Amino acid sequence: MKRRKTRTIHLGGVPIGSGHRISVQSMTKTDTRDAVATINQVKHLEGMGCEIIRVAVPDLEAAEALKIIKKHIAIPLVADIHFNYRLALKAIENGADGLRINPGNIGSRANVEKVVKAAADVNAPIRIGVNSGSIEKEYKNAIKGEGKELVETTARAMARSALKHIGILEKLKFHQIKVSLKATDVQTTLLAHELLAKECDYPFHIGITEAGTLLTGAVKSAVGISMLLSKGYGDTVRVSLSAPPEREVMVAHSILRSLGLRERGPEIISCPTCGRCTIDVEEIATEVERRLSGSSAPVSIAVMGCVVNGPGEASRADYGVAGGRGKGVIFRHGKVVRKDVDESKIIDELISEIDELKEPH
Amino acid sequence: MKRRKTRTIHLGGVPIGSGHRISVQSMTKTDTRDAVATINQVKHLEGMGCEIIRVAVPDLEAAEALKIIKKHIAIPLVADIHFNYRLALKAIENGADGLRINPGNIGSRANVEKVVKAAADVNAPIRIGVNSGSIEKEYKNAIKGEGKELVETTARAMARSALKHIGILEKLKFHQIKVSLKATDVQTTLLAHELLAKECDYPFHIGITEAGTLLTGAVKSAVGISMLLSKGYGDTVRVSLSAPPEREVMVAHSILRSLGLRERGPEIISCPTCGRCTIDVEEIATEVERRLSGSSAPVSIAVMGCVVNGPGEASRADYGVAGGRGKGVIFRHGKVVRKDVDESKIIDELISEIDELKEPH
Numbered sequence: 001m002k003r004r005k006t007r008t009i010h011l012g013g014v015p016i017g018s019g020h021r022i023s024v025q026s027m028t029k030t031d032t033r034d035a036v037a038t039i040n041q042v043k044h045l046e047g048m049g050c051e052i053i054r055v056a057v058p059d060l061e062a063a064e065a066l067k068i069i070k071k072h073i074a075i076p077l078v079a080d081i082h083f084n085y086r087l088a089l090k091a092i093e094n095g096a097d098g099l100r101i102n103p104g105n106i107g108s109r110a111n112v113e114k115v116v117k118a119a120a121d122v123n124a125p126i127r128i129g130v131n132s133g134s135i136e137k138e139y140k141n142a143i144k145g146e147g148k149e150l151v152e153t154t155a156r157a158m159a160r161s162a163l164k165h166i167g168i169l170e171k172l173k174f175h176q177i178k179v180s181l182k183a184t185d186v187q188t189t190l191l192a193h194e195l196l197a198k199e200c201d202y203p204f205h206i207g208i209t210e211a212g213t214l215l216t217g218a219v220k221s222a223v224g225i226s227m228l229l230s231k232g233y234g235d236t237v238r239v240s241l242s243a244p245p246e247r248e249v250m251v252a253h254s255i256l257r258s259l260g261l262r263e264r265g266p267e268i269i270s271c272p273t274c275g276r277c278t279i280d281v282e283e284i285a286t287e288v289e290r291r292l293s294g295s296s297a298p299v300s301i302a303v304m305g306c307v308v309n310g311p312g313e314a315s316r317a318d319y320g321v322a323g324g325r326g327k328g329v330i331f332r333h334g335k336v337v338r339k340d341v342d343e344s345k346i347i348d349e350l351i352s353e354i355d356e357l358k359e360p361h
Numbered sequence: 362m363k364r365r366k367t368r369t370i371h372l373g374g375v376p377i378g379s380g381h382r383i384s385v386q387s388m389t390k391t392d393t394r395d396a397v398a399t400i401n402q403v404k405h406l407e408g409m410g411c412e413i414i415r416v417a418v419p420d421l422e423a424a425e426a427l428k429i430i431k432k433h434i435a436i437p438l439v440a441d442i443h444f445n446y447r448l449a450l451k452a453i454e455n456g457a458d459g460l461r462i463n464p465g466n467i468g469s470r471a472n473v474e475k476v477v478k479a480a481a482d483v484n485a486p487i488r489i490g491v492n493s494g495s496i497e498k499e500y501k502n503a504i505k506g507e508g509k510e511l512v513e514t515t516a517r518a519m520a521r522s523a524l525k526h527i528g529i530l531e532k533l534k535f536h537q538i539k540v541s542l543k544a545t546d547v548q549t550t551l552l553a554h555e556l557l558a559k560e561c562d563y564p565f566h567i568g569i570t571e572a573g574t575l576l577t578g579a580v581k582s583a584v585g586i587s588m589l590l591s592k593g594y595g596d597t598v599r600v601s602l603s604a605p606p607e608r609e610v611m612v613a614h615s616i617l618r619s620l621g622l623r624e625r626g627p628e629i630i631s632c633p634t635c636g637r638c639t640i641d642v643e644e645i646a647t648e649v650e651r652r653l654s655g656s657s658a659p660v661s662i663a664v665m666g667c668v669v670n671g672p673g674e675a676s677r678a679d680y681g682v683a684g685g686r687g688k689g690v691i692f693r694h695g696k697v698v699r700k701d702v703d704e705s706k707i708i709d710e711l712i713s714e715i716d717e718l719k720e721p722h
Binding site: 027029055131134186209210211212213214217219223242245247255258259260268271282285 | 388389390416417441492493494495545546547548570571572573574575576577578579580581583584585587588591601602603604606608609611612615616619620621628629630631632633634635642643646647650663664665673677
């Protein structure tokens with residue numbers, strides 16, 4: 001997997017670009033004006049491995065709340081703003097580390113100059129965010145057809161829209177830019193990146209927009225983000241789900257881990273169970289995962305129900321249990337450490353074997 | 362996405378190979394000896410779009426149950442057998458459409474000949490299933506190292522193990538073969554396919570083994586299966602989850618749809634919600650998806666909470682709702698058909714607009 005070469009931008013303390021690890025971000029779902037609720041959500045997300053947070057700034061009250069929010073959170077904050085340059089100025093004034101704003105949509109050149117100057121003064125990057133559903137009329141009119149033609153005309157319109165916004169910033173000698181190109185389908189998203197990658201070296205913020213509900217949205221995001229990353233596109237990742245933002249962060253880390261790009265937190269290897277299975281693998285695996293969800297230690301834990309594949313797989317994981325007829329065997333780095341463990345005690349005994357979870361004295 | 366060219370095999374009425382659409386399969390989690398429970402699970406899976414079903418056959422009683430099970434199900438049945446050639450003969454006798462058995466693990470050449478003859482007589486294909494956790498000692502001993510070296514030595518051992526089993530069948534002039542190469546990580550799985558693809562043209566049954574619990578397992582499977590399919594590998598798909606098999610089928614179809622390879626059932630496009638959102642998108646989208654889960658009509662339905670992206674996206678979907686301040690607007694093929702719909706009635710009114718769900722008179 002070879003990453004597309006990009007320049008590096010800095011969002012607060014987080015470098016974004018091909019020389020740096022792919023960062024995970026999310027967006028709060030609280031009312032930004034409710035600073036306490038927003039802070040609590042951000043702090044929870046930080047604990048889950050969220051490295052950049054975006055908040056919606058739909059009005060002045062929300063822009064004012066950033067001042068308090070910034071004081072209580074550790075990760076860089078991006079203000080998400082549509083159309084209103086005054087909100088952008090206020091967000092920067094109140095400590096936003098970056099903006100998500102499309103300079104072509106905020107009115108006069110004077111407005112744009114003010115926002116760009118404010119951002120440049122504090123080294124705040126700007127994300128240009130192009131979404132297949134909200135492309136400007138001048139490009140949208142060229143979208144037509146069905147199937148392959150629709151994919152191509154939409155992707156081209158997205159890339160052109162991005163280039164227009166990029167051009168506005170470049171004219172003002174502003175280059176702290178990242179770009180997102182989000183469509184609701186994987187093919188269009190992929191092609192839009194291919195087209196834009198030929199035209200600029202700004203880092204990409206990637207994701208599939210409006211991916212859907214928790215499970216199907218996670219699958220669509222995993223497919224789309226894998227395909228993008230496998231082509232080298234993507235320097236920071238946002239998974240968009242109609243679900244709590246903690247899930248977005250968890251899914252993003254799962255995707256990066258599955259691709260071998262990053263490791264964070266326990267990985268559960270558990271068998272799908274079949275007619276041979278004699279312990280409740282689903283329940284045990286789910287409960288082990290739940291109990292370990294707060295840990296960032298990258299350990300692998302196998303939960304296997306079957307004598308055919310169980311011991312083999314379990315012995316390759318750092319820790320593991322292989323069950324059979326209501327009893328379990330517990331493995332540790334390839335060696336059996338406990339035998340004949342009663343099913344009701346398997347979880348406790350397994351967890352007590354995991355060194356990485358033990359608190360230091 | 363260009364598929365690797367393979368020969369075609371036939372599993373009951375389902376052709377498998379590069380000339381045919383990628384089929385979705387699953388495995389029952391019932392005790393196969395309980396024919397009624399197994400039949401019910403299979404019939405439910407058929408309704409969800411499962412096209413091939415595998416059942417564990419760990420003993421003679423399970424092999425006998427196949428006779429009853431076969432009478433009541435419509436999709437081809439594969440008997441999953443380890444080590445015991447007599448169970449394979451009995452499964453074929455009782456109507457199994459295919460076997461999952463590794464001929465190198467069932468003893469003498471005479472045993473193998475009996476199984477191959479029985480399978481050939483009824484045109485039942487054999488799947489050779491190599492799993493990274495249960496490779497024969499002769500190949501397992503060559504697995505070593507960490508990181509890249511571990512990936513390479515494991516993938517090579519898997520491909521060699523598969524070639525040994527293939528060789529045994531080919532010597533008996535049996536070519537109705539498909540092969541699976543499953544590791545618990547994506548990199549090893551991918552490399553094993555690359556190695557084996559150079560040596561044979563049998564179709565691949567793909568999946569990531571022991572992928573984990575519902576959400577993280579679905580993500581890992583989506584990443585792995587996308588990467589395989591994007592390289593052209595894969596003629597039939599099994600998603601393995603520690604979760605009900607219905608979820609495996611649903612996730613498999615989601616993966617294929619996200620890749621633009623197949624369409625089945627409604628697709629929900631729903632926004633991730635943010636501080637701008639004024640209706641409960643998560644609840645509405647989840648409930649719409651639940652109510653439509655029994656339908657195979659490939660319609661797209663947008664559920665959007667925000668005035669910024671909502672109307673644009675919703676208008677591109679076949680049907681959609683865009684909310685705002687407790688009221689909704691319902692779209693139908695790009696046109697607003699209902700305005701000011703109360704939030705409590707949005708789901709009912711949206712669903713009543715969907716032609717594809719209306720029963721024919």
